[in-house]
Amino acid sequence: MSNNYDIVAMGAGHNGLTAAAYLAKAGKKVLVLERKSYPGGGVSTRQLSTPGYWHDEHSSVHIMIQGNPMLRQDELGLIGKFGLNYHYSPVPHATIFPDQSVLFTYKDLDKTCANFATVSKKDAETYRAFSKMSMKILQLFMPGLYAPPPPLADLVAMLDKSEEGQLMLDYMQRDCLDLVNQLYESDKIKIHLLRLVSENLQCPDELGTGMGVLLMPGIIHTYGVSQPVGGSGKLTEALVRCIEAHGGEVRCDAEVTQVLTSAGRATGVRLTSGEEFTARDAVIGAIHPHVLGKFVAGVPVPVRERAARATLAPFSIMVSHYDLREKVKYYAGEEVGYATMLEFMATDNLNEMIADFHALRRGEISPRRLCAGGDESIGDPSRSPPGCGMFHGITFAPYKLADGRNWDEVKEEIGDLSLAHYRRFVSNLTSDNIIARKIVSPVDLERSSPNSMMRGDLHGVAPYFYQSAGSRPTRDLGQFRVPGVERLYLAGPFQHPGGGVYGAGRATAIAMFDDLGMDFSQIGEKPEAPKTQVAVPREGMVLRGPADEELMRVEAIRRDGEELVIKGTSLGTLPMEARLDGSSARAGLKLLGARNLAFLASLPFRKGSQP
């Protein structure tokens, strides 16, 4: 078998697979190499203990990927051809408090506000107005998530030009606690909202993390929150099918030890077995900034030093997977069972919750636990044998324990403490209902994805403002390229837009298409009507994207000397001024051609056109 490919990818996490799938679809001969015996990295669904119980080993909820054109326009055919199917719970998020009272965030904004009003009428109305603003801002924000980002300084300059942009800048630099304190009065509502954004592995009072507060309501009430039917790993399966359908290969049990280079260019990889693979065009690497030097020679020392300084999240998580004889029952009632993200709060006092986050930062396992979880088989019966249930519990936990104890020695004991906490909310998480359990510590997470989930940071690096957009994970590496090593591209949670299931490998692919002289705009399937229609006003001259999103709104066209000046806004609110000179106009007319020109002249009078 030949070991020569156009593209070789190290790591079959969903991001590496996504990038590889776009290249394979464009006709490149692609090989993806995975060190584990199965693909997917943090996007895998497996039978961990008992046959028939399909656990999401890591990620479970797919939130941010829903705005990705990879799914919205089904660019790779994952939904239309390769079997990916999402279900949306009507209850994206719920928090149970110690007295078993519950706050719900529904996809439906009115229903959510009615629920919040049971705690505070004022907060419910604030949330309504805030969510509407958040949904509007989302239109500005989302398109940038799935493509190479601008340098952070350019983004700041661009945002600073409009009121909405300035608001985003303000939120980006503040901390979430400050923001919810300014907006809301009820501790319960503040806790409910803060717990949701802290899933990003941030303490609520860390400066430079406030964007979650601004955007989460918009995301939930626009897209909802989804899970693939059959489990998170179904995304991986669809990506692998897509790569294989386009002639690519995904090979497991193949650990890369070195990216090979020649004359400052990545030319292939070597495995631990010594086997080598040649990449004619490019190598994709799931390489965390902290280990860049370990995998590739030729990266300038200052670039490596800055990469080594990328900041990790202040804490990690511990996961408990339970196989159950019967489905989970909650003291709080049946409805919480359908919540995709369900928090089990040990307190309804905001100061106490913040103190628990501080304990985590100090490396302590606090007696009041920060836990979430649920029984996936309630919303998706295919996950367990008929009638049976399962439970996955997530506890925030420090990677390094302050008391010096070793996770391998204490994880079962700490798992028992979490179990005691879950039992305050779940009536049947009892010994006679539990068939098996598996506890996964922060150190196990790092072992599972050693070159992206460094020190248990499942999002690669922390979500701080200074390492966002084109500065994630550093300014040098923010465009997915590696200075000093041409044709090496990075894919991982440590890159823009951040950790989580984003399908961020699409942005890596766009950078590669650019460098390889390929046209990314040719990649998509014929766009279908988007599943979630975002309401946008249709008046005025508006250029729309394939998902009917507003790309550009033209407000004035006027002559300025020998040029035409087009003024308006782009992506919702960013002020835009475009100038057209004689040679560009000639090129434009050539592109249009006589037939399209005639069509353009008749367009305003055609059937279906807006009056």
Ligand SMILES: Cc1cc2nc3c(=O)[nH]c(=O)nc-3n(C[C@H](O)[C@H](O)[C@H](O)COP(=O)(O)OP(=O)(O)OC[C@H]3O[C@@H](n4cnc5c(N)ncnc54)[C@H](O)[C@@H]3O)c2cc1C
């Ligand atoms: C417990 C847990 C729960 C989570 N829950 C959610 C959630 O609900 N929603 C959400 O959006 N996100 C969640 N996340 C985060 C999400 O899973 C990750 O951010 C995402 O999977 C990262 O994808 P990736 O492809 O960039 O990297 P990874 O998934 O880490 O993939 C990298 C791959 O590269 C392989 N690899 C590494 N080194 C080599 C080598 N030398 N040679 C060959 N292969 C190599 C690894 O084995 C791995 O398969 C969770 C993560 C964890 C751990």
